[in-house]
Amino acid sequence: MDTLSYKTISANKATVNKEWVIVDATDQVVGRLGAQVAKLLRGKHKPNFTPHVDCGDNVIIINASKVKFTGNKWTDKIYLSYTGYPGGQREITPARLVQKPNGYDKLMRRVVKGMLPKNRLGAKLLGNLYVYEGAEHKHEAQMPKQIDINSL
Numbered sequence: 189m190d191t192l193s194y195k196t197i198s199a200n201k202a203t204v205n206k207e208w209v210i211v212d213a214t215d216q217v218v219g220r221l222g223a224q225v226a227k228l229l230r231g232k233h234k235p236n237f238t239p240h241v242d243c244g245d246n247v248i249i250i251n252a253s254k255v256k257f258t259g260n261k262w263t264d265k266i267y268l269s270y271t272g273y274p275g276g277q278r279e280i281t282p283a284r285l286v287q288k289p290n291g292y293d294k295l296m297r298r299v300v301k302g303m304l305p306k307n308r309l310g311a312k313l314l315g316n317l318y319v320y321e322g323a324e325h326k327h328e329a330q331m332p333k334q335i336d337i338n339s340l
Contacts, residue, residue: 197236198238198241199236199237199238199241199243200238200241201241201242203236204231204236204241204242204243206242206243206244206245206246206316207245207246207332207333208245208246208248208327208330208331208332208333209228209245209246209247209248209332209333209334209335210248210250210325210332210333210334210335211224211225211228211247211248211249211250211335211337212250212251212334212337213249213250213251213252213254213255213296214251214254215254215255215256216255216256216337217255217256217257217258218255218256218257218282218295218296218299219299221249221255221296221299221337222296222299222300222302222303223303224337224340225247225249225296225300225317225337226300226303226304227340228244228245228247228340229244229245229247229300229304229313229314229316229317230244230304230305230313231243231244231245232244233340240309242309242312242313242316244313244316245316246316246317246318246330246332247316247317247318248318248320248325248327248332249296249317249318249319249320250320250322250323250324250325251320251321251322251323252292252293252295252296252319252320252321253286253292253321253322255292255295255296257282261282262281262282262283263281263283264281265281265282266279266280266281267279267280267281267282267285267298282295285298292319292321293319293320293321296317296319297314297317297319300314300317301314
């Protein structure tokens with residue numbers, strides 16, 4: 189038996205192939221969409237997945253303003269943040285968050301960030317996410333391919 193043919197392949201920055209994909213967020217539930225996008229960003233759908241390497245794809249989310257929450261989560265769900273000062277805990281609902289400038293971008297980034305590793309690699313992976321409220325984006329030069337997020 190040849191044991192060399194069973195070597196585990198570990199991807200590195202030189203051997204990984206990153207692709208550009210477009211995800212349409214129309215009528216998608218925010219949490220389920222975030223979980224699938226995090227999986228694409230991390231690269232867990234690829235056969236050469238390596239946990240400590242950025243082997244995921246660059247993900248473009250279009251139509252982010254058409255996402256939905258189930259139930260009353262638009263007004264009842266609360267996102268907490270802390271300023272660092274005593275008594276500095278702030279809370280915001282998704283409905284108030286999307287009213288801010290680039291609100292849907294902030295909402296999707298917050299959702300996906302919670303599903304990525306809490307380390308330097310997770311911060312780098314979040315940089316591979318591009319969110320647009322409408323159907324237009326500025327990444328035609330990368331020739332992204334459209335994927336159906338429900339089939340993953």
